[in-house]
Amino acid sequence: MSKTAVVILNLGGPDSLDAVQPFLYNLFSDPDIFKIPVGQKFFAKMISKRRAPIIQTEYEMIGGKSPINYWTEYQRKNLEVELRKETENVDVFTGMRYWKPLTKDVAKNFKHKEYDKIVLLPMYPHYSISTTGSSFNEWEKHYKGDPSKLIFVNDYYNHEKYIEAVNNRISETIERLPDKFKENLQLIFSAHGTPVSLVKNGDPYSNQIKNSVEAVMKLRNFDYPHHLCYQSKVGPVKWLEPSTEDTIEKLAKENKKSLLVVPISFVSDHVETSYELDIEYRDVAKKCEIINYIVMKGLNDSHAFIEALKSITLRAIKNHKTNE
Numbered sequence: 001m002s003k004t005a006v007v008i009l010n011l012g013g014p015d016s017l018d019a020v021q022p023f024l025y026n027l028f029s030d031p032d033i034f035k036i037p038v039g040q041k042f043f044a045k046m047i048s049k050r051r052a053p054i055i056q057t058e059y060e061m062i063g064g065k066s067p068i069n070y071w072t073e074y075q076r077k078n079l080e081v082e083l084r085k086e087t088e089n090v091d092v093f094t095g096m097r098y099w100k101p102l103t104k105d106v107a108k109n110f111k112h113k114e115y116d117k118i119v120l121l122p123m124y125p126h127y128s129i130s131t132t133g134s135s136f137n138e139w140e141k142h143y144k145g146d147p148s149k150l151i152f153v154n155d156y157y158n159h160e161k162y163i164e165a166v167n168n169r170i171s172e173t174i175e176r177l178p179d180k181f182k183e184n185l186q187l188i189f190s191a192h193g194t195p196v197s198l199v200k201n202g203d204p205y206s207n208q209i210k211n212s213v214e215a216v217m218k219l220r221n222f223d224y225p226h227h228l229c230y231q232s233k234v235g236p237v238k239w240l241e242p243s244t245e246d247t248i249e250k251l252a253k254e255n256k257k258s259l260l261v262v263p264i265s266f267v268s269d270h271v272e273t274s275y276e277l278d279i280e281y282r283d284v285a286k287k288c289e290i291i292n293y294i295v296m297k298g299l300n301d302s303h304a305f306i307e308a309l310k311s312i313t314l315r316a317i318k319n320h321k322t323n324e
Contacts, residue, residue: 003089005115006313008076009103009135010123012096013066013270019099020056024048026098032134055271062274069099071268071300072123075309082310091115097135107142117320119151119313123267125162125212127155128194128205151320153312157208161308163215168304170216170262173296177260181292185224185258186251189213190277191265193230193239206240212264227251228264231281232272244277245284252288259285261295267305269298 014023028034028044036043059065072094080092095103110118120139124131136152143150156162174182191209199206213228229247230240242250244261251259261281263273278295285293299305 002116003114004117004119004317006090006092006119006121007095007106008092008121008123009095010072011068012099013068014059014099015065015069017056017059017064020059021048021052023099024051024055030134032137033130058271058275061279062271066270067274068268068270071298074301075306078306079309082306083313086314097138103135103138104142107139111144116149117151117317118149119153119316121153121309121313125155125267126157126205126208126265128203129198130194151316153316155208156312157212158215159308159312161311163212163219165299165302165304165308166216167219169296169299169302173260173294181258184256185260186256187224187226188247188259188261189226189228189264190231190244190261192232192272196238196240209265231276244281248281248284249288252290257290258292259290263296263298267299269300273298
């Protein structure tokens with residue numbers, strides 16, 4: 001009987017303060033993000049050591065570890081439950097790019113497992129070489145099994161159930177607001193930024209983000225004014241604009257003082273949402289005299305998102321069978 005494995009691929013995050021520096025080392029060692037022609041390991045060691053104390057402080061403020069590990073495991077377990085309603089012969093695994101369980105270790109282990117199909121399902125709805133591309137490259141580098149078994153899910157930024165899950169979470173958040181904050185409410189879609197150079201090299205991420213935002217707002221009948229911006233800039237190179245910080249400041253100057261921040265490129269909370277959006281940019285909003293500043297929680301435990309992942313997985317398997 002045919003047996004299928006699904007491997008959900010995610011960033012990963014430090015599970016303790018002591019794990020911050022080795023996590024950063026793994027991140028800065030990735031040539032799909034930081035292309036250093038010579039001495040990348042030395043660069044990674046130097047920069048991770050320098051940045052670790054700063055990043056440890058951020059993690060301290062959100063509980064001493066990344067929430068991404070908890071939520072990814074929640075999503076893995078619940079996706080497996082839902083898929084087994086369709087077929088018992090499916091197992092779901094997790095492969096993290098920069099922390100345990102590492103993608104490379106999971107990939108190596110699959111040589112000794114008997115599966116007819118292996119679905120690689122990124123927790124990145126939007127494709128970028130720096131996220132999905134990096135995870136796929138890491139898998140292919142270490143996987144020693146039959147490559148014909150692999151089914152790659154490149155993206156699902158416009159999948160109807162993913163858009164529905166984001167929309168549902170927005171509506172849930174708005175429903176909890178007092179009526180006075182719903183007036184003149186601005187929806188700020190904040191996506192993780194990328195260097196502009198990636199866009200110039202053909203990376204589809206930024207266009208896919210725009211597509212998702214438009215699809216969500218179309219589903220909402222464009223009920224509130226919305227804005228797209230980018231966060232998490234690192235280094236001196238030019239990144240996608242406008243920045244989330246600049247957008248908050250601009251809206252404050254326009255006397256738009258009720259803001260709902262929607263993390264659009266993240267499917268679970270982690271340091272960029274729990275610290276950067278909810279603490280760092282909250283301080284920005286406070287200084288700008290924003291009256292209402294709400295950060296929508298990630299898809300995390302959203303049943304609609306689990307249903308989306310189930311649909312995406314089954315569709316990928318079906319399409320693979322059609323093309324065989």
